Amino acid sequence: xxxxxxxxxxxxxxxxxxxxxxxxxxxxxxxxxxxxxxxxxxxxxxxxxxxxxxxxxxxxxxxxxxxxxxxxxxxxxxxxxxxxxxxxxxxxxxxxxxxxxxxxxxxxxxxxxxxxxxxxxxxxxxxxxxxxxxxxxxxxxxxxxxxxxxxxxxxxxxxxxxxxxxxxxxxxxxxxxxxxxxxxxxxxxxxxxxxxxxxxxxxxxxxxxxxxxxxxxxxxxxxxxxxxxxxxxxxxxxxxxxxxxxxxxxxxxxxxxxxxxxxxxxxxxxxxxxxxxxxxxxxxxxxxxxxxxxxxxxxxxxxxxxxxxxxxxxxxxxxxxxxxxxxxxxxxxxxxxxxxxxxxxxxxxxxxxxxxxxxxxxxxxxxxxxxxxxxxxxxxxxxxxxxxxxxxxxxxxxxxxxxxxxxxxxxxxxxxxxxxxxxxxxxxxxxxxxxxxxxxxx
Numbered sequence: 438x439x440x441x442x443x444x445x446x447x448x449x450x451x452x453x454x455x456x457x458x459x460x461x462x463x464x465x466x467x468x469x470x471x472x473x474x475x476x477x478x479x480x481x482x483x484x485x486x487x488x489x490x491x492x493x494x495x496x497x498x499x500x501x502x503x504x505x506x507x508x509x510x511x512x513x514x515x516x517x518x519x520x521x522x523x524x525x526x527x528x529x530x531x532x533x534x535x536x537x538x539x540x541x542x543x544x545x546x547x548x549x550x551x552x553x554x555x556x557x558x559x560x561x562x563x564x565x566x567x568x569x570x571x572x573x574x575x576x577x578x579x580x581x582x583x584x585x586x587x588x589x590x591x592x593x594x595x596x597x598x599x600x601x602x603x604x605x606x607x608x609x610x611x612x613x614x615x616x617x618x619x620x621x622x623x624x625x626x627x628x629x630x631x632x633x634x635x636x637x638x639x640x641x642x643x644x645x646x647x648x649x650x651x652x653x654x655x656x657x658x659x660x661x662x663x664x665x666x667x668x669x670x671x672x673x674x675x676x677x678x679x680x681x682x683x684x685x686x687x688x689x690x691x692x693x694x695x696x697x698x699x700x701x702x703x704x705x706x707x708x709x710x711x712x713x714x715x716x717x718x719x720x721x722x723x724x725x726x727x728x729x730x731x732x733x734x735x736x737x738x739x740x741x742x743x744x745x746x747x748x749x750x751x752x753x754x755x756x757x758x759x760x761x762x763x764x765x766x767x768x769x770x771x772x773x774x775x776x777x778x779x780x781x782x783x784x785x786x787x788x789x790x791x792x793x794x795x796x797x798x799x800x801x802x803x804x805x806x807x808x809x810x811x812x813x814x815x816x817x818x819x820x821x822x823x824x825x826x827x828x829x830x831x832x833x834x835x836x837x838x839x840x841x842x843x844x845x846x847x848x849x850x851x852x853x854x855x856x857x858x859x860x861x862x863x864x865x866x867x868x869x870x871x872x873x874x875x876x877x878x879x
Contacts, residue, residue, distance in 0.1 A: 438504045440536060444545050444757050445500045448764040448786055451546035451709070454499060455786035456801050461486035462789060469625065471633050475798045475814050477641035480621050480634075481582035482549050496786070499547040506555045507544075511535040513558035514716055518723040520565035521689070530739055531723025534669065534746065535715055541665050541749035543709035545757070549584040550712035554696075556580030557590045558716040561692070564598050565684060570606040573598065574613025582617040585642060586699035587713065593695050597688050636815075644813045650704045658706035665749035666711075668742045669718055676721030676728075689724075693717040766870045767791050770832055773864075773874070779830035781822075781853055782806050783870050787834055796825045806845050818849050826856040833861060833873045 438445075449455055456476055460483040463473045470476070470483045489498040515532035519525060538544070539551060560576035563569070577591035591614060599607035625634040662670065677690045696717050700710045722742065729735045763783075767790035770778060778793040782802040788795050797805070804810045805818040833853075840850055857873055864874035 438501070438508075440540060441500060441504045441507075441545065443754060445497055446495070446761075447500070447757055448496055448761050448767070448790060449784050450757065451543060451548060452785070452801060452803075453549070454547040455784060455789070457482050457486050457547070457549075458490070458496070458499060458786065458789050459795070459800060461490050465491055469628055469630060469633075471637040472630065473798065474795065474800055475637060475804065475816075476801075477637060477645060477813060478549060479582045479585060479618075479638050481579060481617065482552060482584070485552060485583070486547075496789075503547040503551055506551050507536060507539045510539070510551065510555040510558050510716060513555070513562045514719045514723070516562045517558065517565060517716070517720050518727075520562070521684070521720065521724060523724050523727040527723045527727035530726060531719045534722060534739075534742060535719040537743060537746040537750060538666060538669060538715055538719065539712065541746065541753045542662075542711050543707070543753075544712055545753055546709065548709040548712070550709050551715075553580045553583040553587045554713050554716050556583060557587050557594070560591070560594050561597075561716070564594060564601065564610075570598055570602065570609035571613035574610035575616055577610070578614035578617040581614070582621065586702050587696075589695035589698050590692065593688070593691055597684055600685055641813050641815075644815075645703065648704055648809055651706075654706045658708075658711075661708065662711060666718070666746070668745045669722055672725045672738065672742055673718045673721035676723070676725030689717065689721055693721065762867050762869055763787065764790060766834065766865075766867045766872065769865045769867070769872060770834075773832065775831035777828070777830040778832045778834065779825055780834045782836050782840070783834040796828055796830055797821060806840070806849050808844060808846060811846075818846055819852060822849050822852050826852065829860065829875055831875045832864070833857065835871050835873070837866065837869055837871045 444450060456474070457478075460470050460474050460476060464470055464483055464487045470480050485502060486499055489502040492498070493501055511532035514535045515528035518528040518531045523531070544551065556576050556579045560573045560580070563573035563576060574595070577594055580587045581591055595607055595610050595614065598610045621634065622631065625631040673693065677693065693714065696714045700713045703710065726735050726738055729738060763786060766783075767787055770787065770791045770793075775793070777796060778788065778791060779796050780787050780800070780802070785795070785800045785802070787793075788800065799805050799814060799816055799821060801810070804814050804816065805822055811818045833856075835853070860876055861873040862876060863871060865872040
């Protein structure tokens with residue numbers, strides 16, 4: 438909590454977390470996820486956000502949720518290092534590394550990856566400490582229901598459970614893992630909306646997986662990872678040397694490989710995707726430090742890792758040290774008391790901050806303005822934007838900088854600009870955000 442205190446009340450740190458906030462708000466208002474807003478994530482992240490938003494007011498709810506999640510992840514990493522034969526100090530160092538590394542690679546935002554990785558790490562810890570097999574499976578199933586890409590990790594941990602305790606324990610773990618998905622299926626079946634869950638949360642991900650691989654993006658991501666976590670990756674590679682005794686020697690290398698497969702599976706290489714690697718990376722690094730023969734060498738290696746991670750964290754906080762521009766825009770909108778708002782390509786958290794209802798299911802701007810997500814969402818962006826603009830929303834929020842023609846749809850922007858020229862005037866501006874007000878009716 439102390440590490441993340443500077444951004445505790447920040448209105449937005451990443452686009453995706455705003456979408457999850459809106460989904461959770463709708464759920465608390467009685468609308469199942471996907472019925473009012475489109476997304477392709479499984480419902481686990483919305484459930485977590487809904488629980489915290491029901492208890493804690495405002496955006497601070499998701500910041501506290503992510504801080505607690507990272508704390509649990511660090512605690513699990515500490516326990517796993519000790520269960521694998523590392524000394525207590527190595528466990529504490531590995532857990533601290535996890536907390537520090539979790540501040541960079543877009544780790545400040547409340548994205549799905551930290552919650553997913555935390556669930557998997559808790560499942561691993563439960564298996565290694567001899568906890569109930571069904572409980573370990575429940576942790577794995579919860580992780581999969583936050584984001585599917587951790588399924589290879591979950592299967593690997595179930596294989597470890599089988600290896601250590603036999604088929605009966607593995608079956609109990611598998612049943613525990615199935616419980617979250619079964620609960621979601623029963624919830625939507627009871628509401629008569631299972632088809633919506635199937636299309637949005639399952640089939641859409643197969644459409645998303647068809648995005649072509651960009652080697653330029655892959656090289657850029659690799660360079661960023663070397664800059665931010667390079668020392669951690671090197672230490673982890675040293676820690677993957679086979680260890681004696683239980684669990685099987687193959688587990689830790691395969692765990693890291695399974696996490697890497699999940700991080701790369703979307704072929705998008707966003708920063709936060711690499712947060713999935715954090716638990717096995719930190720466990721391996723902790724074991725590597727424990728194997729160094731001299732205390733001074735261990736201390737220097739730990740300091741070198743911490744220095745790089747600390748510098749990366751410093752750079753991660755830098756963009757959020759100034760005024761909260763999005764919250765300032767929300768105050769202007771609330772002061773105008775509009776009946777309706779359309780966030781075209783600005784931050785969708787404006788809907789939550791102003792209490793206004795989105796005019797479309799597709800609230801993430803790239804779902805209508807981009808070139809990839811419209812196909813995943815199966816929406817005709819030009820038709821949907823035309824429908825929204827025909828309703829004449831009283832205020833339209835846009836970015837103040839020109840769109841990137843390589844990643845955006847020029848037809849959709851042409852529709853917007855025509856509507857703004859005919860029916861709106863630039864009413865207010867904050868850095869990065871333009872607010873357009875509808876002309877009064879003649």
